[in-house]
Amino acid sequence: MIGIAALDHPADYFTWGIWSISAPNLILFAILVLLFVGALLLPFPKGGEHK
Amino acid sequence: MMSLRHAPTQDLDSRPWDGPTRHYDIFKEGAIALVIVTVLVAALAAIFSSPDDKQLTFKSWAQSSPDSMYTTMVAELAGTSDTYNYGPPYNNNSEGLSVGPIAMQKWMGVTHPINASQDFVIKPLESQTMSADVKAAVDQWNAATPEQQTQWASNYDTALNDAAGANGDPAKVPTGDYGPTSVLAQAVVDMAKTGAYDGAIMQGQFFSTDQTKQMLLMGDGSYMDDIATTDNLQGNTWGMVNEAGSWPGQMWLAPFSFWYQLPAFNNTDPNNTFAQTLTDNADAIIFAIMMVVVLIFVFVPFIPGLRSVPKWIPVSRLVWKDYYREYGRR
Amino acid sequence: MTTTDLPRVDAAPSPEEPTTWTGKIRALWMRELPPEKMLPETQPKYVSSWIYVFGMLTIVSLIVIIVTGIVLTIGGVQWWHTSSFGHYMNSLHFWSVQMFFLFMTVHLWGKFWMSAWRGRRAMTWITGAIAMIMSIATAFTGYLIQTNFNSQWIAFESKDVLNSVGMGALINVTDFGQMVLMHVALLPLCVGVIVVMHVLLVRYRGVVPPAEAIDHAHTVAITEVAS
Numbered sequence: 381m382i383g384i385a386a387l388d389h390p391a392d393y394f395t396w397g398i399w400s401i402s403a404p405n406l407i408l409f410a411i412l413v414l415l416f417v418g419a420l421l422l423p424f425p426k427g428g429e430h431k
Numbered sequence: 432m433m434s435l436r437h438a439p440t441q442d443l444d445s446r447p448w449d450g451p452t453r454h455y456d457i458f459k460e461g462a463i464a465l466v467i468v469t470v471l472v473a474a475l476a477a478i479f480s481s482p483d484d485k486q487l488t489f490k491s492w493a494q495s496s497p498d499s500m501y502t503t504m505v506a507e508l509a510g511t512s513d514t515y516n517y518g519p520p521y522n523n524n525s526e527g528l529s530v531g532p533i534a535m536q537k538w539m540g541v542t543h544p545i546n547a548s549q550d551f552v553i554k555p556l557e558s559q560t561m562s563a564d565v566k567a568a569v570d571q572w573n574a575a576t577p578e579q580q581t582q583w584a585s586n587y588d589t590a591l592n593d594a595a596g597a598n599g600d601p602a603k604v605p606t607g608d609y610g611p612t613s614v615l616a617q618a619v620v621d622m623a624k625t626g627a628y629d630g631a632i633m634q635g636q637f638f639s640t641d642q643t644k645q646m647l648l649m650g651d652g653s654y655m656d657d658i659a660t661t662d663n664l665q666g667n668t669w670g671m672v673n674e675a676g677s678w679p680g681q682m683w684l685a686p687f688s689f690w691y692q693l694p695a696f697n698n699t700d701p702n703n704t705f706a707q708t709l710t711d712n713a714d715a716i717i718f719a720i721m722m723v724v725v726l727i728f729v730f731v732p733f734i735p736g737l738r739s740v741p742k743w744i745p746v747s748r749l750v751w752k753d754y755y756r757e758y759g760r761r
Numbered sequence: 762m763t764t765t766d767l768p769r770v771d772a773a774p775s776p777e778e779p780t781t782w783t784g785k786i787r788a789l790w791m792r793e794l795p796p797e798k799m800l801p802e803t804q805p806k807y808v809s810s811w812i813y814v815f816g817m818l819t820i821v822s823l824i825v826i827i828v829t830g831i832v833l834t835i836g837g838v839q840w841w842h843t844s845s846f847g848h849y850m851n852s853l854h855f856w857s858v859q860m861f862f863l864f865m866t867v868h869l870w871g872k873f874w875m876s877a878w879r880g881r882r883a884m885t886w887i888t889g890a891i892a893m894i895m896s897i898a899t900a901f902t903g904y905l906i907q908t909n910f911n912s913q914w915i916a917f918e919s920k921d922v923l924n925s926v927g928m929g930a931l932i933n934v935t936d937f938g939q940m941v942l943m944h945v946a947l948l949p950l951c952v953g954v955i956v957v958m959h960v961l962l963v964r965y966r967g968v969v970p971p972a973e974a975i976d977h978a979h980t981v982a983i984t985e986v987a988s
Contacts, residue, residue, distance in 0.1 A: 383480025444880025640938025
């Protein structure tokens with residue numbers, strides 16, 4: 381694999397009953413939630429108002 | 432002008448916006464976004480790379496687990512393999528799956544015919560130069576009636592897989608009426624070890640873009656299945672959304688993969704006939720469920736209740752907090 | 762006044778009614794989606810949240826996917842296993858797809874909570890939803906044509922799904938040639954067309970106003986009468 385830190389090693393899995401998710405998928409899902417929450421809460425630059 | 436353009440408040444959503452505006456430059460926004468995403472993706476690719484586990488071949492199968500391939504070839508001859516008993520679109524040896532009375536798999540018929548013993552064993556052997564004993568075995572098989580063929584191979588299949596006897600070890604199979612079964616299965620494994628089988632199964636096709644036969648045979652044995660299990664790729668353990676290694680997988684398939692985790696689609700209780708019917712037809716039933724889910728998703732704007740959720744839980748006040756702060760809410 | 766508020770007759774100043782199909786279609790286009798409405802230099806003031814950038818982020822991710830996909834197409838289906846540049850191109854393709862779905866999901870959640878289908882914008886939602894489903898189908902066929910273990914396993918597993926509902930008779934996931942054509946030609950075309958429709962509808966209907974927006978025209982009229 382070409383890459384500074386290629387992810388070519390087995391992932392950790394988190395399992396609760398029928399629910400199971402790999403560490404990389406969990407990280408990506410956390411980023412998804414953070415992006416959504418951040419988009420709602422972070423202040424948006426003002427300016428360019430016309431009237 | 433004002434009186435002409437006056438409209439009741441209910442139409443506010445659909446009429447052109449006549450409130451305050453602000454400067455906007457879509458191309459500038461797009462150019463900035465393109466630079467950001469390109470840099471981000473370039474960095475992720477350079478740091479983390481992407482998965483590429485080498486393809487499996489029949490050569491690698493025969494060399495790493497010849498016994499598994501041998502057992503699989505016996506099953507193809509005996510008619511006990513998954514491919515032999517698949518049903519449409521490969522053969523008519525079972526009816527396939529259905530959702531209640533709707534049996535699309537059966538109705539669509541056999542479009543990619545596969546004759547397991549001929550396509551996986553006999554024809555590939557015949558396509559190569561055979562040693563005298565292999566040729567004798569193929570001739571003996573071809574001269575026999577289908578009933579006789581099945582009889583031989585089934586006898587051997589049963590003896591080979593007898594847990595109290597040979598238990599998978601060909602050397603421990605007691606003598607019996609097996610015809611040429613073991614010679615044929617061993618001939619395929621020997622051929623596969625040299626790499627010749629990978630070409631032979633294509634049966635002389637110059638343009639070979641259809642891997643249906645190879646894929647089905649590869650899945651009949653434990654070789655590919657075991658690797659998939661090691662990589663957490665089995666369907667009933669969220670394999671659909673997982674990826675080999677530590678890369679993220681197809682997370683967008685999670686709403687589909689979810690159903691395969693439910694106990695009703697993984698029934699192990701033979702007395703629970705309803706759950707067993709669900710489990711046997713899981714692929715078809717889950718597909719039907721997903722069609723409904725997709726229709727709900729596409730038609731959210733028209734579904735009473737669902738379309739009102741954003742009104743009941745006003746998350747949108749966060750989106751429009753600047754506007755509401757300045758102008759108030761209606 | 763925004764440009765979209767101009768009286769419609771002004772948008773197509775033609776002394777005579779067009780008689781050709783071309784002229785009629787042009788007149789219709791100019792009336793319904795004139796250039797200043799398609800590429801406006803202003804937005805309603807309520808378009809003031811980071812949530813609004815995720816549609817654009819999704820589109821630029823798609824552009825990166827298409828460009829890297831074209832490079833991979835030129836190299837051929839097995840090229841990337843042996844060329845380090847090809848592998849990097851595959852990695853770009855892989856990560857841009859991950860980002861594409863990430864941004865699209867944030868965009869989707871945002872539009873759901875804004876109930877962005879209000880005001881005759883249902884078709885905008887529908888085309889967006891179809892674009893997402895088509896994208897999933899496209900990504901799926903991409904996984905099938907990697908010519909590695911992943912594509913073997915995914916083809917083997919997914920054939921059962923399509924076969925179980927009879928679709929396997931027409932769409933054979935174990936037919937590599939068919940999947941290559943779907944992934945590099947048919948499905949990207951479908952995604953492209955539906956995304957263009959989606960974006961045109963956004964411009965045509967405009968960005969949905971806040972659920973509790975005040976009626977500015979009404980407010981101004983009352984103010985004028987009062988003064």
